[in-house]
Amino acid sequence: xxxxxxxxxxxxxxxxxxxxxxxxxxxxxxxxxxxxxxxxxxxxxxxxxxxxxxxxxxxxxxxxxxxxxxxxxxxxxxxxxxxxxxxxxxxxxxxxxxxxxxxxxxxxxxxxxxxxxxxxxxxxxxxxxxxxxxxxxxxxxxxxxxxxxxxxxxxxxxxxxxxxxxx
Amino acid sequence: xxxxxxxxxxxxxxxxxxxxxxxxxxxxxxxxxxxxxxxxxxxxxxxxxxxxxxxxxxxxxxxxxxxxxxxxxxxxxxxxxxxxxxxxxxxxxxxxxxxxxxxxxxxxxxxxxxxxxxxxxxxxxxxxxxxxxxxxxxxxxxxxxxxxxxxxxxxxxxxxxxxxxxx
DNA sequence: GCAGGATATTTCGACGTCGAAGTATCTTCA
DNA sequence: TGAAGATACTTCGACGTCGAAATATCCTGC
Numbered sequence: 443x444x445x446x447x448x449x450x451x452x453x454x455x456x457x458x459x460x461x462x463x464x465x466x467x468x469x470x471x472x473x474x475x476x477x478x479x480x481x482x483x484x485x486x487x488x489x490x491x492x493x494x495x496x497x498x499x500x501x502x503x504x505x506x507x508x509x510x511x512x513x514x515x516x517x518x519x520x521x522x523x524x525x526x527x528x529x530x531x532x533x534x535x536x537x538x539x540x541x542x543x544x545x546x547x548x549x550x551x552x553x554x555x556x557x558x559x560x561x562x563x564x565x566x567x568x569x570x571x572x573x574x575x576x577x578x579x580x581x582x583x584x585x586x587x588x589x590x591x592x593x594x595x596x597x598x599x600x601x602x603x604x605x606x607x608x609x
Numbered sequence: 610x611x612x613x614x615x616x617x618x619x620x621x622x623x624x625x626x627x628x629x630x631x632x633x634x635x636x637x638x639x640x641x642x643x644x645x646x647x648x649x650x651x652x653x654x655x656x657x658x659x660x661x662x663x664x665x666x667x668x669x670x671x672x673x674x675x676x677x678x679x680x681x682x683x684x685x686x687x688x689x690x691x692x693x694x695x696x697x698x699x700x701x702x703x704x705x706x707x708x709x710x711x712x713x714x715x716x717x718x719x720x721x722x723x724x725x726x727x728x729x730x731x732x733x734x735x736x737x738x739x740x741x742x743x744x745x746x747x748x749x750x751x752x753x754x755x756x757x758x759x760x761x762x763x764x765x766x767x768x769x770x771x772x773x774x775x776x
Numbered sequence: 777g778c779a780g781g782a783t784a785t786t787t788c789g790a791c792g793t794c795g796a797a798g799t800a801t802c803t804t805c806a
Numbered sequence: 807t808g809a810a811g812a813t814a815c816t817t818c819g820a821c822g823t824c825g826a827a828a829t830a831t832c833c834t835g836c
Contacts, residue, residue, distance in 0.1 A: 468745050470756075526815060527793080531792070598644060
């Protein structure tokens with residue numbers, strides 16, 4: 443399975459076909475990993491002076507965009523596409539920093555609401571301005587490239603169900 | 610700085626321009642983060658039964674591609690674009706699993722060579738076949754999309770110096 | 777020949793993320 | 807209505823990654 447098996451020309455051609463395909467896939471996968479590393483490093487570097495990370499910023503921004511400034515933990519995980527344990531961790535840190543408060547859910551005693559504080563809102567503003575100013579680490583790409591990137595990845599996300607109506 | 614300041618139409622237009630730009634950048638950044646999460650999850654899931662992670666697989670594959678099957682720790686970090694501490698960690702785990710051995714560098718006593726073992730080579734083969742078969746989690750993208758992705762990210766990587774002659 | 781600076785690794789602590797297991801609380805349906 | 811299953815969180819341990827500090831070993835210029 444590892445190398446083309448000998449002399450069958452059809453198998454050989456097929457193997458080459460598959461191999462070209464695979465090389466492209468590996469290159470793309472590697473590129474994606476590296477792109478994430480680049481963007482995250484740039485963004486986190488900007489956020490560090492503010493005492494934030496991108497992960498926590500995302501939670502804060504999500505809450506700030508909400509009508510009442512609060513959301514059940516589970517919803518946060520759904521929107522941000524991370525496991526519940528990750529939300530617990532982020533909210534713990536945000537709460538330690540006084541940027542978010544946990545409150546009881548009014549009707550469901552299993553659930554916990556994360557509620558953004560005034561300080562949290564102010565910091566979210568500042569952080570958003572900061573990241574907007576450096577274009578989220580993507581200042582070197584033009585608008586067309588940005589849209590292309592988002593579109594292609596959109597295909598991938600659609601394929602894995604990111605945009606299901608259920609969500 | 611947070612919201613457009615009142616009535617100046619030029620400022621307002623400029624703000625809108627900037628905002629559109631920024632929205633694209635944020636969308637692209639979010640897409641990149643999510644794409645990495647999708648690809649890494651898919652790849653790691655395939656590798657888990659083999660007792661590997663993508664990070665360790667990359668080290669193994671890099672060593673396997675080398676003439677003598679060995680490389681100084683520092684070189685590994687350079688090629689894989691990770692910090693020295695990350696290489697130390699990966700090689701520690703690979704060494705515990707008998708997939709790699711540390712050896713003294715013949716001429717530079719500061720340096721350490723990571724050397725792939727026979728078991729390491731065999732596992733790298735199997736892992737490569739496995740990942741090739743599932744196209745590195747990108748089976749849902751066609752060849753054109755894969756190349757587009759790699760090309761656009763290439764622009765970004767060039768901008769941050771990934772392809773400097775020095776490297 | 778040696779002092780000072782560069783380079784190669786490791787150690788340490790911090791963080792985000794995951795998966796699995798555990799606990800508390802709904803909800804459903806027989 | 808009461809047991810069985812679904813949900814919402816948290817806890818725990820594992821892992822990859824980083825940045826900073828520490829250690830050991832070159833290397834350079836005087």
